[in-house]
Amino acid sequence: MNSIQQRRQEYRSLFKQNVAGRLVVDKAVRIIVFSCVIVAIIPLGSILIEVFKNGITAISFEFLTATPGSIGTGQGGIGPAIQGTLIIIGLSSFIGIPIGVMSGIFLSEYGDNKLARFIRFFNDVFMEFPSIILGIFAFLMIVLVIGHFSIWAGAFALSLIMFPIVARTTEESLKMVPMTYREAGTALGLKKWIITFRIVISSAKSGMITGILLSVSRIGGETAPLIMTILGSSQFFSSFDAPMDALPLRIWRLSLLPYDSAQLQGWGAALVLIMIILGINLGIKYYFMNKKNGFFGKSIKQRRRLVN
Amino acid sequence: MEIPLVKKRVISDRVFKIGATVAGTYVLVIVALMAFQLISESYPIWQEEGLAFITKTDWNAVEDRESFGALPYILGTLTTSAIAMAIGVPLSIGIAMFISDAPAKIGAPLGFLVELLAAVPSVIYGLWGLFVFRIYFRDWIEIPLHNAFGDNIWLFSGNPFGLDIITASVILAIMIIPTVSAVSREIMKAVPQQQKEAAYMLGATKWEMFKLAVFPYSKTGLIGASILGLGRAVGETMAVTMLIGNATGPSAIPSSLFGPSQTMSSIIANEFVEASPASIHMPALIGVGLILLLIAISINVVAHLLVTRMLKIKEGAINN
């Protein structure tokens, strides 16, 4: 045994017999880390279970269509709130989606310059603005100016939440479309706006729609910006220039009342809201996941089998 | 067919470009308008109190005795957010560790579930927190702790109703978990496979591999992810409003975990509609909003810098 081997033995003998201990520590960490996941999922489970469990007893046709009854009587329903949520989502989308999409197009198709970088940065920062501040802004810009609460103000506020999200997801979806598609269009002599809309966007469609739906689901649950813009109401929609109810607002106001019946109605409203939001989220996941399994969703081997 | 060498000035394309650019600059206009509005509409309070608005603790809307100070709410926001981070960040990193290293069959559905936490609206977190979580938390944790240590440890001295700082902070922690864990997961995934293999080659266990290869490499990014969570927590409104106990003025200053408080966003949610624009109550609330906005922006800018720096390093580093 020469000196290198001797040295090797010598150094080896200095290693601690610690492998068993290290494996125990490793196992412990695995358990801890898995528990973190469980700890996070338990609230989700509890929320869904409680909302369903408590809310289902409140649901009835009357509940879904009637106006709120007198406080504390347990009568009436959340009809105006449901209608309000649908209206406000629609109106906000009407304002926010076009701006977001065009913004995303700008960032993607005309975005290789300083201005675009500047805009992108501001877009990202704006996305993180607390939504209640957006509500204040809408209040100052619209409610204060026209002198009363208004649906436009609420839709404006929510559109401010929507458009940066839509802009970002649109930009990312468009950027995933290979340059060759655009070059092919140019080579055919097509105008840029036609190329963008008919070629690039149709390729990026599913990504864009996913982003849009995600932003819709996000604003469906927003409460804070609505507090000082549409205020809330016990009546169905009357005019765009009047207060209106919405599910999140109604849930909040019901939760503040000390009556069990109000609490129950709150759960019912929460159930309706959760169904809408989960519906959109799960719909995105399953519809687009399945759509993606077209030609490009499969592995090379599966594709080969298809072709052969 | 002739291909023109000079780009023809097609009108429709020009209109398109202008339209897209206008849409792009919309955000800049909004931000500028917002800054202007917030500053000018809150001006009365700055005029009245000056910078002392940030350090005063009064909150009195009674006419002729109006006096407003934002400090209790600034402290409330920072306290709840800090506690939320202390609870939420370790959980999120644990989750990210698990999911980034788990096989896709397990990781993907669990990751989806954690992200579903983000889809639940804040007001429903508040509802659940108010009628479900609070009861258990109060009875199983707050009351025992208060009875055992309330006299000695100031943290547990408040009278536990469940509508307090700690309840709001715990719910806040749950709410930031999806963000922090998703970003952390991306950052951990960005660690090159060869780094991990080098650690394994030396005979490291999985945990040791994380300590050798993943954490040193992704430290900056993980800090960024945590600060992103902080930014979320700071801006959160409804759930906090429903759980924080609604104190105002000096009694809103965070004193014990089981005592009520108020955050910048919750005071606005609670009082904005009632404030008369004639008084300086509303400017005071708008002033609080301005402070909140500035804090939120600074936190988020820092977070973004840390995260993108980390992801850029990943692209640049392995080019030697």
Next chain:
Amino acid sequence: MTTLTATPTSMETYPFTLSESTPVIDTKYKMIAENVTVSYGDIDAVKNVTMKFKENSVTALIGPSGCGKTTFLRCLNRMHDMTKNAKVTGKVMIDNTDLYSKEIDPIYHRRKVGMVFQKPNPFPTMSVYDNVTAGLRLNGVRDKKILDEIVEDSLKMAYLWDEVKNDLKKSAIELSGGQQQRLCIARALAIQPEVLLMDEPASALDPIATQKIEETITELKRDYTIIIVTHNMQQAIRVSDYTGFMYLGDLIEFRETKKLFTDPKNELTAKYVQGHFG
């Protein structure tokens, strides 16, 4: 165009005979891989390969891209445990212990088998010193004097000591590519392995750095059993004592290097070494 047929010549059918002129040496095998098969789903990347590696020798694995040589190499220290979807069957014996036996955790074995990868991958946030001691610290060695000693020893064996001895605290990524690779060798040597696996260690390096690596390998083989995957046939000739040629997952031929290149027994081997395909 002639069709390429493959008739694997495994070690079982080609006995390791000694020629009359050489004295009787104890032909001790450090590592024996028996019937190793690696499959990813339906595809077999390595098909029933058996190889025996003599102690203190350098064995080169050559073959065209995708032939499974790297996949096979990674079986020898159970790196496939980390790969999703990979299934490994067969035995890998090191000193009469099966690496794949269920009783012993691979960590024990990985201390005996070091690995150097294709692209130098030192830990970027650590200094040269910390990179070399990384494995030692895992094994509980804390004494600074001993760590210093082993660091010097390992860096000297990797022929890097003279270049870094004045600044061991330098960050590892400040070194050149060739230096980083030698650092990785030192890091692997620091845990006192007996076998060194090298996956195309010089392919990312310039010619001068490559030469230094090859010199290192030639020096190291006196005390280590080295198995090196290379796509560079000249390198295999320069450095190795034995060479295994693989093609599409099969071991086609395994012989002493000189003999394999000058007088290959298999038609496929002949075509490859003559450069008919790569």
